[in-house]
Amino acid sequence: MEKYATFFPQFQSDPVNDKAWYPGFSDWDLIDKLSSNIKNKFTPSGGYYNPATHKYMSDLPDKLKLSGIDGVAIYHYYFDGKHVLPGVEKSILDTNTDLNFFFIWANETWTKRWIGRPSDIIIRQTHELDDDKIANHVSYLSPFMKMGGYKKIDNRPLFILYNPFAKQNLNIVLEKYRLKFHEHGLDPLIGACVSHISDPISLSCYDFLCEFQPRFFFNLSRYGNKRQNLGMKFKALFGDSFETISGTIDRIRRFLPNSRKFYYDDYVAVEMQSLIAESLCYLAEGRPIVRSLFATWNNIPRYGKAYTEVVSPSDSDFAIEQLSKISSTEMYPLLINSWNEWSEGAAIEQAAETNEFAEKLIMSFKGFDDGLDFLESGT
DSSP: OEEEEEOOEEEOHHHHHHHHTTTOTTTEEEETTTTTTTTGGGTTTTOOOOOOSSHHHHHHHHHHHHOOOOOOEEEEEEEEEESSSSSHHHHHHHHOOOOOOEEEEEEOOOOGGGTTTTEEEOOOOOOOOOOOHHHHHHHHHHHHHHHHHHHHTTEEEEEEETTSSTTHHHHHHHHHHHHHHHTTOOOEEEEEESSSSOOOOGGTTOSEEEEEEEEHHHHHHHHHHHHHHHHHHHHSSSHHHHHHHHHHHHHHHHHTTTEEOOOHHHHHHHHTTTTTHHHHHHHHSSOOEEEEEEOOBBBBBGGGGOOOOEEEOOOOHHHHHHHTOOSSSTSSEEEEOOOOOOOGGGOOOOOOOOHHHHHHHHHHHHHHHHHHSOSSOOO
């Protein structure tokens, strides 16, 4: 089974972030503010880099291969007619790269929620029913989807929406997108990232579902299925109020020594009990599922004292043995979070200070490529 790692482009500056924060801002600035005793855990072995440079993107396929990763699922930023952080995408078009990739559209409003200010809008996403904007977006996406390296199943490109519940009219927007894609000779498989239990009907306009970890595990652990379902219904119906309330909670937490810890052993346990797999099957109603897993998580660069951490497993070999049983629906890739999301402590790209469990997990990916018995059974 192919393995794709999510790819985070926010380690380059952009005019939108320049205006929201200060000129030249990128997520490396968050790493740079860390104390010297932990900074190496959040820093790539080769130091900071701009992922949009031709050299980085040209070298990336070989780096992925060394880690047993087949390609990347790149976060794509487009807000009602405005492209943000397009450097990585431009570099893909400009370089003769053999990179395997597809896009996850990060289709939600940017705010300063992670510093406790959800009402401060950086750039808004409304999913307007504007035919010209939709046509322009599809015209932009089509050349990528026609590239040989773009991930396709039965010649249908994969395209995933990060927030499938963004607006109640999103199903109408997607129909408009499908019609425009057809004009370009494309029939993409449009998927939905799911990070919680919800009403399956709200996902009926999607071709497949994509499990989003570790959020799914966090939500399942904190709320259970029933409370999670109620909370997400409230979010779907009253999105602005939900963000205001949850953002206020985040703001309060930032001023308290209130870190949260989850345990990888618990993640392995819910996988062994098939709780996540059963929840996904309930949501999918027979549609294909992209499963995902993660190696590490510690978002102290973003959240400071209010960070969330996942404590590494007590028995790495046992954890990897259980994770090897996770697989996506046939022909769909397994998704790994994340190749380079350093500011959330989720990167599997080589770090200046090695994370032993992440390294072991990556070794198991390479073992699969060598014909070992990894990722052998489906859900």
